[in-house]
Amino acid sequence: MTDTVNARGATDSDLYTGAVGATDAVAKRSGGSFGRFAARFAVIGVWLLMIILFGLLEPSTFLTVGAFRTIFGSQQALVFLSAALLCTVIVGEFVDLSVASNFGLSAILVTVLTVTYHWNVWAAAIAAIIASVLVGAVNGLLVVKLGVNTIVVTLGMGTFLLGITLFVSNLMPVSGLPPYFAQIALLNVGGLPISFFLGVVLMLGFAYILTFTPLGRNMRFVGENREVSRLAGVRVTRLRLGAFIVAGLIAGIGGVFAAAATGGFDPAVSQSYLLPVFAATFLGTAILEPGRFNPLGTLIAVYFLATGVLGLQLLGATSWVSSVFYGGVLVIAVTISTVLHAKSR
Amino acid sequence: MVRTDHVPQRLRIALGSGVILPESTEVRAATLAPPVPRLAVESLYMSFANNRVLRDVAIDVWPGEIHGLVGQNGSGKSTLAKVLTGLYTPDAGTRIAVDGGELQLPVRPQEARDRGVAVVHQSLGLFDHQSVLENMRVGRLRGSRFLRRIDWSREREAATAVFERLGRHVPLNAPVGTLREEDRATVAIARALQDAHAGTGLIIFDESTRSLGRRSLEHFFEILGEIVSTGTSVLLITHRLEEVVDAADRVTVLRDGRVVESGREMAGMNEADLTAMMLGRNLIDLEHRGAATIPANSTPVGVAGLTGLGVSEVSLEVSPGEVLGLTGLAGSGYDDVPYLLSGVTHADAGTLTLLGATISVPALSPASAMEAGIALVPEGREHAGLAMSLSLAENATFPQTTRSARSLFPIDRKRERRIVSEWIERLDVRPRERKASIRTFSGGNQQKVLLAKWLANAPSLLVLHEPTQAVDVGARHTLVAAIRKAAADGCAVIVAGSDENELALLCDRLLVFEEGSVRAELRGDLSPDTIVEAIYSNGSRSRLRGPRSEVHTEKKENN
Numbered sequence: 081m082t083d084t085v086n087a088r089g090a091t092d093s094d095l096y097t098g099a100v101g102a103t104d105a106v107a108k109r110s111g112g113s114f115g116r117f118a119a120r121f122a123v124i125g126v127w128l129l130m131i132i133l134f135g136l137l138e139p140s141t142f143l144t145v146g147a148f149r150t151i152f153g154s155q156q157a158l159v160f161l162s163a164a165l166l167c168t169v170i171v172g173e174f175v176d177l178s179v180a181s182n183f184g185l186s187a188i189l190v191t192v193l194t195v196t197y198h199w200n201v202w203a204a205a206i207a208a209i210i211a212s213v214l215v216g217a218v219n220g221l222l223v224v225k226l227g228v229n230t231i232v233v234t235l236g237m238g239t240f241l242l243g244i245t246l247f248v249s250n251l252m253p254v255s256g257l258p259p260y261f262a263q264i265a266l267l268n269v270g271g272l273p274i275s276f277f278l279g280v281v282l283m284l285g286f287a288y289i290l291t292f293t294p295l296g297r298n299m300r301f302v303g304e305n306r307e308v309s310r311l312a313g314v315r316v317t318r319l320r321l322g323a324f325i326v327a328g329l330i331a332g333i334g335g336v337f338a339a340a341a342t343g344g345f346d347p348a349v350s351q352s353y354l355l356p357v358f359a360a361t362f363l364g365t366a367i368l369e370p371g372r373f374n375p376l377g378t379l380i381a382v383y384f385l386a387t388g389v390l391g392l393q394l395l396g397a398t399s400w401v402s403s404v405f406y407g408g409v410l411v412i413a414v415t416i417s418t419v420l421h422a423k424s425r
Numbered sequence: 426m427v428r429t430d431h432v433p434q435r436l437r438i439a440l441g442s443g444v445i446l447p448e449s450t451e452v453r454a455a456t457l458a459p460p461v462p463r464l465a466v467e468s469l470y471m472s473f474a475n476n477r478v479l480r481d482v483a484i485d486v487w488p489g490e491i492h493g494l495v496g497q498n499g500s501g502k503s504t505l506a507k508v509l510t511g512l513y514t515p516d517a518g519t520r521i522a523v524d525g526g527e528l529q530l531p532v533r534p535q536e537a538r539d540r541g542v543a544v545v546h547q548s549l550g551l552f553d554h555q556s557v558l559e560n561m562r563v564g565r566l567r568g569s570r571f572l573r574r575i576d577w578s579r580e581r582e583a584a585t586a587v588f589e590r591l592g593r594h595v596p597l598n599a600p601v602g603t604l605r606e607e608d609r610a611t612v613a614i615a616r617a618l619q620d621a622h623a624g625t626g627l628i629i630f631d632e633s634t635r636s637l638g639r640r641s642l643e644h645f646f647e648i649l650g651e652i653v654s655t656g657t658s659v660l661l662i663t664h665r666l667e668e669v670v671d672a673a674d675r676v677t678v679l680r681d682g683r684v685v686e687s688g689r690e691m692a693g694m695n696e697a698d699l700t701a702m703m704l705g706r707n708l709i710d711l712e713h714r715g716a717a718t719i720p721a722n723s724t725p726v727g728v729a730g731l732t733g734l735g736v737s738e739v740s741l742e743v744s745p746g747e748v749l750g751l752t753g754l755a756g757s758g759y760d761d762v763p764y765l766l767s768g769v770t771h772a773d774a775g776t777l778t779l780l781g782a783t784i785s786v787p788a789l790s791p792a793s794a795m796e797a798g799i800a801l802v803p804e805g806r807e808h809a810g811l812a813m814s815l816s817l818a819e820n821a822t823f824p825q826t827t828r829s830a831r832s833l834f835p836i837d838r839k840r841e842r843r844i845v846s847e848w849i850e851r852l853d854v855r856p857r858e859r860k861a862s863i864r865t866f867s868g869g870n871q872q873k874v875l876l877a878k879w880l881a882n883a884p885s886l887l888v889l890h891e892p893t894q895a896v897d898v899g900a901r902h903t904l905v906a907a908i909r910k911a912a913a914d915g916c917a918v919i920v921a922g923s924d925e926n927e928l929a930l931l932c933d934r935l936l937v938f939e940e941g942s943v944r945a946e947l948r949g950d951l952s953p954d955t956i957v958e959a960i961y962s963n964g965s966r967s968r969l970r971g972p973r974s975e976v977h978t979e980k981k982e983n984n
Contacts, residue, residue, distance in 0.1 A: 284809060292835040294826035301823060304812035311769055311801060312793035313827045371814070 081275035091195050119370040122365065123413055127384045134391035141394045144371070145271070151386045153272050157183070157339070158386075159279035160334025161357040162364070162378045163286055167327040169361065169373050170229075170290070171320050178219060178234040180357060183243035184350025186212040186335025188245045188254065191344045195256040209332035215241065216328020219405025220321040237356075245347040265341040275337050276301070279379075286375040301324070354405070359410040360385055367414045385409065461525045463627050463658040464487045464542070471504055472517040476503050479515075479682045486627060489516075489656045493691070496679030497703055497869075497897040503547070504660055505679070506631040510534065510544050523627065538751050541626030545633035545708055546786060547895070549613040553602030560601050561616050587619045592644050607755045610636045612647065624656035632661045635895040636804075638755045638923045639957060646672050646969040663894055663974040666696040667926070671969035678702045700898055724781060727885050731775035731786060734761040737941045739775075743917045745885070748909065750928045751921040753938030760804075761922045763888040767801035768794040780885055792828055800824075800878055800884035804891040805926035811863050811874040818845045818859040822875055824882045848877035853903055869900025876904060880911055887911055887918045893927050905930045925956040935959070 122265040127328045134142040141147060161179050168176045186208040193204035215237065222233045267274040290296035302319050310316050339345045363385070364369060364378030385406060452470070452656040473481035486492040491743045496502040507513045511519070521528045522542040537544075551560050558577075561584040583713040588595055594841040601609060614957060617628050627972035637645060637761055648674065648941060653659055661673060669676055670691065676699070678686040684701050703709050725744040732738055735758035742750040752760040764770040766777065768789030775786035777797075784797055794801070811820050822841045845859050863871060878890065879883040892908065908931060912918045922928050928951065935947040937959045945959050 086748070094787075143460050207618055289833065293833050294829040294836060295832040297819065297823065297830075297836065298827055300815060300819070301812050301827075304815055307809045309827070311803060312824045313790075313795045315792065357586075 102407045113161055115397075116370075119366075120405075122382065123367045125165055125351060126413075127387065130388060130391065132393070134387075137264055138391070138394045139242070142391055146391060147394070149210040151270065151383060152276055153391055155332060155386050156275040156279050157338045157353060157381050158356055158360060158382045159351055159379065160282065160330055160337065162360045163279075163282050163375065163380060164327040164330040164334065165204055165357055165361050166286065166373055166378060167323045169329065170303050171299050172306065173209070173223060173230045173320065173323065175231060175358070176324075176327060176356070177231065178215065178238035178241060179327065180350050180411070181238040181333040182212050182215045182331040183338070183348055183353065184245050185215065185241045186332040186345050187339040187345040187350070188249050188335075190336050190339045191254045191257055192248050194261075195254055195344070201258055201261045202400070205336045208336055212330045212332025212335065214324055216325045216331070217321075218413070219280060219328070220324030223324065224320045231369065242347075243349060245350070249345075249347045251347075253344060253346035253348075255342070257339060257343045259343070260342060262340050264328050264382070265337045275341065278337070283375045283379040290375065324355045356385065356406050359406040366416065371418075377388060430491075434463055449674065458512075461488075462486055462522075463524060464660065465520070465522040465525075466505075467520040467522075469505070469521070470509065471501075471508060471513060471518045471519075472516055477682065479508075482679070482682075482684050483516050483687060484677050484684070484814050485688055486658045486660050488658055488687055489653050490674040491653055491661055491672050492674035492688070494662045494679070495661060495664075495669055495676060495699060495703055498773050500679040500703070501682040502662055502679055503868075504682075506544075506547075506629065507658065508532070509537075509542075509629060509660075510546070510631075511537065515947065524625075538620075538830075541618050541620075542629065543617040543626065544629045545617045545631065546611050547632040547635075549609055550777065551601045551609060551613060554587055555602055556600055557595055557604070557612050558597040559643060560612055561587070561597075566922075572581070583619065583651060584615075585616045591615055591648060592617070593791070601718060605755065605760075607638055611641065612633065618648070618652070620763050626844035627658045628652075629662070631662045631748070632664065632895055634663065634665065636667065636891075638828060639925070642689075643969060650786070651909060664897055666699050666898070667697060668969055670694060670696050674913055680704075703897070704899065710862075723915075724778075727778040728766065728786075729771060729776050729778075731765060733765045733772035733775070733787075734758070734770055734943050736761050736765065736938075737942065739942055741936060741943065743886075743919055746917045746918045747980065748912050748918040748920060748932050748935065749939060750932030750935040751919060751954065752923060752925075752935060753944075755959060756925070757938040758924075758941040759936075759938035760890060763803070763890045763919065763921050763944075765803055766888050766919070767799050769792060769803070795824065795828065795882065798885035800887050802877035802879050802887070802889040802892055804894060806868075806871050811871060811878075813864040814862050816860050816862055817849075817854070817955070818842070819876055820863050821845050821848060821878050821881065844881050848881055852877050869896040872896050872904060873900060873907075876907060880907065884916060887916050889920045889929075891916070891922050891924070892931075901927070901930075925953040928956055929953045956981045 086336065087328075092249055143323060156189055161183055164179045164183075189208035189211055190201070190204045192200045193199040193207060199207070219233055219237055222228045223230050247335055265273060265275040269277060281374045288296075290299065298314045298319060300315055301312070306316050340423060361373065361378050362379040363381035364375075366382050367377030388409065389406050392405060441561060458729050464484070465484040466482060466484045469482040471482075476603050482501070482505060484492070484494070484505075494502060494505070500716045504513065507517075508515050514531040515521075518590045519530060521530065521532060523537070523542060526537060526540070528540070552563070555563070555758060562580045584597055588611075591611060591614070593608075593615075595604070595615075595828070597613055601612060604612070614630075614633060617630075622628070629698040630662065634642060634645060640838060646668070649659055661668065663669060673691050675688045676691055676694075677684060677688055678699070680703060723745045724740045727740075727742050727880075728740055729742070735756065738757075739762065740760075741749065751762055761770070764785060765772040765775070768786075768791050772789070773787040777786050777789075778782045779797060780800070789797075789799075791801075793963055802947050807813065812823075817843060820846055825841070825844070828838055830889055842859070846855070848858070854873050854877070856866075863874060866874070872893070872895075879887065887908070889908070892928050894905050896904065905927075908918060908920070920928065920931055921933075932951055933948075934957060935951055937945040937947065947955065
């Protein structure tokens with residue numbers, strides 16, 4: 081019997097099965113490698129061009145250590161929020177609109193509990209983070225267990241939380257966190273606040289999990305096709321629920337750092353993060369791994385956006401420029417990436 | 426009913442033009458002169474980046490014929506279909522004409538439809554969340570006179586009429602997503618058929634019959650026969666050579682992106698001839714194979730009292746080394762067994778004896794089934810088999826890591842590369858590009874990756890559902906050989922399928938289901954004919970389409 085099998089096996093290799101496909105791919109590869117390279121690094125190229133351009137136009141203000149510090153030292157909130165959004169987007173939950181409000185909830189809770197209710201600041205921080213995790217869990221239960229539409233749940237939750245933070249803070253910015261608490265975010269490490277490095281570590285860790293570990297691969301597969309994942313033994317429900325909870329956790333931690341950095345929080349501010357978070361996360365799909373949500377691309381996108389906004393402000397534009405830039409860049413960059421990706425396919 | 430375009434040229438010359446001819450019943454049998462083709466494709470070139478996938482392709486579909494289009498996976502068949510439906514833009518210089526009038530390129534679906542071209546896609550193009558009725562009538566809904574309300578009772582009548590013509594009953598209010606593959610295909614076919622007006626139009630079927638059972642298939646071709654006899658044309662793109670041999674009037678064969686046979690008359694051709702044209706050589710006969718070697722003193726895998734979905738109280742045994750087939754009519758429950766046994770669908774009752782342990786089937790989850798050594802290769806590689814935009818390597822090794830206890834430690838890349846290379850080699854997956862996304866592979870190669878994904882998990886019980894659906898002969902050969910090899914290596918294999926040719930190649934033993942339980946068992950020499958006979962105990966396996974000449978010969982030409 082084994083002989084028969086071997087004989088059959090031998091005939092297999094002579095069989096013609098789609099050799100056209102093989103030659104196709106070779107041809108595609110030689111023709112498409114530039115396109116693929118361009119798709120991966122186009123945005124980074126634009127970033128460099130932008131730096132050169134602003135450098136030429138505003139050499140005295142843009143090419144300074146101060147500008148560098150502003151760009152890299154001021155975006156921690158955005159980094160944490162994009163990481164939170166990535167958690168759910170990667171497992172296929174399209175757009176969690178409550179991340180910004182959840183972040184605001186945590187920031188305002190830690191401040192109010194410490195300043196108004198005289199809690200120990202560390203206990204307040206932990207309580208604030210727990211509240212954010214609970215919000216993530218409620219989102220997850222509604223979306224994953226009960227099957228309610230993600231956008232509806234998170235839009236409602238975001239608005240609800242915004243109202244709660246306004247109520248808790250009595251519609252006013254609250255401040256007065258102890259100065260030593262600020263050190264968790266502002267401690268100077270090599271000229272940049274420590275929270276910058278925490279943000280980078282967070283994104284690197286996230287990228288490591290996604291690229292190298294079974295957990296990351298499960299997340300990608302669930303995002304891509306739930307049924308395929310379920311049939312392969314992934315506990316899909318648990319993973320999706322986990323993603324919402326971790327998203328809440330990251331948003332909560334981000335909120336505490338934001339409050340620490342400024343010594344308090346203005347509840348009206350959190351909503352202004354929503355568009356930049358989406359701009360960064362989607363622009364991230366045009367960087368490094370075209371067509372995929374990826375943490376490192378998102379991290380680069382955050383600083384790309386910050387560079388553009390700062391450069392334009394130094395050129396004399398006022399606060400309107402950030403909306404124009406965030407919105408415009410998002411559309412243009414994603415369009416270019418999509419076109420390049422389609423060509424290189 | 427006189428169609429001068431069908432009159433032999435000699436005759437037309439003899440009679441002069443404009444002469445009214447007597448009605449002829451022999452129109453279809455007559456040697457046809459090239460009339461104005463319903464669909465004419467000329468010098469079609471198609472490139473991706475700087476890579477030509479179609480070269481100088483030409484096809485003429487005449488009025489009132491079924492024109493087969495065959496070719497291996499990767500021969501350019503699907504690309505051609507996508508050009509015809511406007512998904513791809515062909516290179517400049519291509520001409521596509523319907524009834525002599527040239528179409529603008531790329532083909533615009535609306536224009537094509539206005540000219541009478543309907544398409545049934547391989548993926549069927551259905552809206553899963555909408556009802557059957559809505560799917561049927563989308564784009565054709567008409568408002569009432571004043572309020573522009575949709576008159577649902579009228580729509581319902583129209584849809585019912587089409588299903589009646591098809592001889593199939595599909596619940597009109599059910600969301601399409603809840604239907605079985607076969608019913609989904611029926612809905613898509615019905616949607617295309619409803620626009621076919623007598624005497625005009627062209628319907629393109631792109632692999633749309635792949636999930637139809639035998640009876641539906643015969644019925645489908647009966648209706649197709651009726652439709653083309655009115656003068657409507659059909660372009661049939663298919664892997665089932667039997668369909669072309671039995672039903673097509675002429676065939677065009679693609680190989681390596683070129684036309685190797687253009688509009689060849691099918692009369693007198695058989696499947697072997699077609700295969701030879703597609704491959705450029707003859708395929709080694711697979712049908713002669715040794716009997717299964719069941720290792721002595723091996724304990725068979727036993728299923729007892731399996732109940733759930735459409736099955737009740739089913740018991741069966743399969744030994745390591747044996748391939749057991751399950752078949753039956755659509756709805757008989759045979760195709761529920763794979764999903765119940767692998768914990769994918771919840772079973773109500775039943776036990777499974779595997780490797781000396783007795784497992785309760787209702788307690789199985791996909792994860793625990795995998796741990797117990799059960800692997801399921803499901804039907805429908807697009808929605809349940811593979812994650813299309815992830816890479817070959819990621820897909821092929823996915824089950825290896827999903828249950829890893831060390832889920833935050835790095836995946837062993839070397840081991841992964843070794844597994845992928847080994848299986849690419851063993852199943853001859855082409856092109857050999859581990860990092861290419863699975864979407865870029867042809868259907869046959871995707872199916873090989875799907876099989877490799879589960880074989881690599883070294884199961885003790887391998888359960889498959891339609892494992893060679895919609896793949897070409899070459900890939901089918903490889904898949905069958907790989908499944909038999911897995912059995913020879915000591916795996917117990919259960920195959921649920923409706924394709925008698927596939928089952929005849931694969932199985933040592935066959936269980937025929939009826940109304941949720943096993944009605945008959947076939948052993949020994951399984952031929953497609955005996956299988957069909959057993960499935961349709963009261964019927965025979967008739968030709969897909971009646972003979973095209975007047976002589977009534979109810980004879981099978983093949984198998």
